Amino acid sequence: MLTYKDLDKTKKAFIFELDDVLYPQKDYLLQVYYLFANFLEYTETVPPANELISFFKKAYEHHGTANIFERAAEAFAIDLKYLENFNRVHVNAKLPLKLLLFEEVKELLYEIVNDNKDIFVLTKGNPLMQLNKIKQIEWGKLGQKVKAYFYDELFLQGHEQPLTFLLQENDLTLKDVLIFNRSNEYQKEEKERQIDYISIDLLLTSK
CATH class of the missing domain: 3.40.50.1000 (HAD superfamily/HAD-like)
Incomplete structure (x- = not known):
């Protein structure tokens, strides 16, 4: 070293x-996914935030960020209109943790x-x-x-x-x-x- x-x-x-x-970039991305999942549950009541967060984490670990929203949208029937919100939270997220x-x-x-x-x-x-x-x-x-x-x-x-x-x-x-x-x-x-x-x-x- x-x-x-x-x-x-x-x-x-x-x-x-x-x-x-x-x-570590994952420390930012996983908090972004957390925020988006909670926003979506609050807005639509489904999917449960904890399930979507778990999905995002596994998808990121196995495939990285490529098409991760599309993967989640297919798995949880998320309306594609939320892609804009997903992208926006990447840019202006107020993270729970430093x-x-x-x-x-x-x-x-x-x-x-x-x-x-x-x-x-x-x-x-x-x-x-x-x-x-x-x-x-x-x-x-x-x-x-x-x-x-x-x-x-x-x-x-x-x-x-x-x-x-x-x-x-x-x-x-x-x-x-x-x-x-x-x-x-x-x-x-x-x-x-x-x-x-x-x-x-x-x-x-x-x-």
Whole structure:
């Protein structure tokens, strides 16, 4: 398992993706499913929320998020009009429980802060949903030390390389930063631009 002492000390900043890098994405999704199931039971009286929650959990564990609403709709005869509500709660859910950072990541972030280095989040996906997640993470004292950028938003604004925008705005170069991501992300860009990249799997003992 990698620790902060194993990292290049010449780096001035560290950039993290969000989902399954800073925190377990399932912790967000399972609460979204919980909220939707309770909303549907309150609105239609059926299906029972606990049964739908159990279905969502099993479907997610076996198939991921792909077509999960359609699977539930078929199993419980849910009106497809509720797909809009299902999608909406993904974006603006007010979670019952705070999202917790991976313990190894939290320790790393504190060490970065104590070493007076910068921390950035550069995350892909719906910017409103990603911001909603960030707001509901239990950051503790780290909250004021993390600056977030939204890849899709920057791209739509005309920044074809959002990472370059982040670097320029903070007077950094590629050599100044280290990116933490999932093993299947950024690999093509990393090879093309010689970005220093580490898979989060090397940090997490639970992975």
